[in-house]
Amino acid sequence: MKMNKHWIWLLATICLVSTARSQVEKQVHAMSAREAVEYARKNSFEVKKALEDIRIQHQVNREVTSNALPQLNGSAAVNYSPRVAVQSFPNFIAAGTYGVLEQEGVRDANGNPIKAPDDFGIIAAQFGTKWNANAGLSLQQILFDGQVFVGLQARDAAMNFARKNAEITEENIAVNIYKVYYQLLIAQYQINLYHDNILRFEKLHHDTREIYKNGFAEKLDVDKVSVTLTNLRTDSLKLKTQMNNGFLGLKVLLGMPLADSVILTEKLTEEMVKSEILDTAYNYGDRREFQLLEIGKQLNEFNVKRYKYSYLPTLSAFGQLNSMAMRDQFNLFRDKWYSSSLIGVQLNVPIFDGFKRNSQIEQAKSAVKKSNYDMELLKLSIDRDVASSRNRFRDAIIAVSAQRENMKLAEDVFDQTKKKYDQGLGTNTEINTAQTELRTAQTNFFSALYDAAIAKVDYMKAVGKIF
The missing domain is CATH 1.20.1600.10 (Outer membrane efflux proteins (OEP))
Known part of the structure; x- marks a missing residue:
């Protein structure tokens, strides 16, 4: 009975507060x-x-x-190549070597003048590093x-x-x-x-x-x-x-x-x-x-x-500032980064x-x-x-x-x-x-x-x- 009275008083209080608030x-x-x-x-x-x-x-x-205001953008990237791409190109090293030998009159073991072959073949080599990083800023401003x-x-x-x-x-x-x-x-x-x-x-x-x-x-x-x-x-x-x-x-x-x-x-x-x-x-x-x-x-x-x-025509100016790092190991911030910059003006003429x-x-x-x-x-x-x-x-x-x-x-x-x-x-x-x-x-x-x-x-x- 005490608990029932307690809940009754609680509900009555809530109702009174709600009514007062609505009023x-x-x-x-x-x-x-x-x-x-x-x-x-x-x-x-x-x-x-x-x-x-x-x-x-x-x-x-x-x-x-x-x-009409300057447009400034920043960019950054880190690339990892588990296998650096292989590129093929003509064997210019052998061609140069044979050219020097022919010019100097060098002979082979049989006493015959060395003669360059017709085909030196190709060289397959990896160019680049496994880790590459770059960061840069670009600025563009419309002039007209x-x-x-x-x-x-x-x-x-x-x-x-x-x-x-x-x-x-x-x-x-x-x-x-x-x-x-x-x-x-x-x-x-x-x-x-x-x-x-x-x-x-x-x-x-x-x-x-x-x-x-x-x-x-x-x-x-x-x-x-x-x-x-x-x-x-x-x-x-x-x-x-x-x-x-x-x-x-x-x-x-x-x-x-x-x-x-x-x-x-x-x-x-x-x-x-x-x-x-x-x-x-x-x-x-x-x-x-x-x-x-x-x-x-x-x-x-x-x-x-x-x-x-x-x-x-439209005329705009632009500028770029970039910095790059190339490593075979992940130590991008230990050695030197290589910077480059560019400033230019671009004119587009509709024809x-x-x-x-x-x-x-x-x-x-x-x-x-x-x-x-x-x-x-x-x-x-x-x-x-x-x-x-x-x-x-x-x-x-x-x-x-x-x-x-x-x-x-x-x-x-x-x-x-x-x-x-x-x-x-x-x-x-x-x-x-x-x-x-x-x-x-x-x-x-x-x-x-x-x-x-x-x-x-x-x-x-x-x-x-x-x-």
Whole structure:
């Protein structure tokens, strides 16, 4: 029993510590839409991936720079030949000896002049030692290479290209955050409206039951109100579930732990949507996609330049320092090592490559033309986006005003119908119709308000001013 109590206390302590730790780790974030965007720029995993692309490009630029810096390499090797290779060569020793004897008139034992044979044969001998070692340094420096110099010039453009890609990623995430944020605000407003409507129908349900008890209403009237009340509660529950799932999606966009909580501090109102009068003038250069195409065109132009420079000769300097040891025994460091050195300059002149460079230049020129076409197509797309989003925003603002008045009118109609019903002058059907029209008017108003907010976000993106 003592051991069981001991384990129970231990498990309880572990559970309490784990619960306390989880509570400490959970955070509550109260933020406006713009604050949510700033949070995502620091924590979104998509943004972090784009920032890694910038770091990768930085290292690529360092790699390009390394081509223009001295290249220093060291090498060392030890070779052992159990059997030194045998080489065969003409017997030049015998030929020389016979030549001297003939020249001096030497005679053989029979008194005849010595005469060289027609064939002296070959000699087989081993050249080299069993143990050989060498160590050395080599240095190479490019003095002139047009392609390397163009690569150095293109480093800034390549880095700007990576940065612009990251900005586009941030912009797309910001647009999605604004839309989800406003959608959640609308959902909260609709839940509040459902709450108000439920309170109305709970009172109506109570009043109808009292009227039924007094014999002035039918059981059918009570049932109809009960059905409507149940539907309202069910729809409200569904909307809460959808809103909770929406918050999960928002946290994923933000790069926020799902255990954390988000509180929306901004209010979506007509005044907020209508604020900041939208200018009709815009500049293509404000769009980050257009800026990206401009940088891409610049990089393609560097490509043309690079291939043209490949026709020029390349010049490089080099130097070598080597030291060797040759032994028949493994005593490489006892005796002298033999050193050698070399310094030189190398010039490579391209003469004919089968028109390869010409083909590369033409391909690069076509890539530049394609960049120009892409920019013109994007201009047309920007014009269309600006015009369509402006039209949607204008119509949405008109719809918001109209739906607001319509919702107010529907509320008045419902209130008047309820009063008539309470006085026994109206029917349950009129109440249900008025309530349905009120719900429809409320839904239409918030739908129009959301459409106006989204149209404004789309317009700000179209003119390149989402940040």
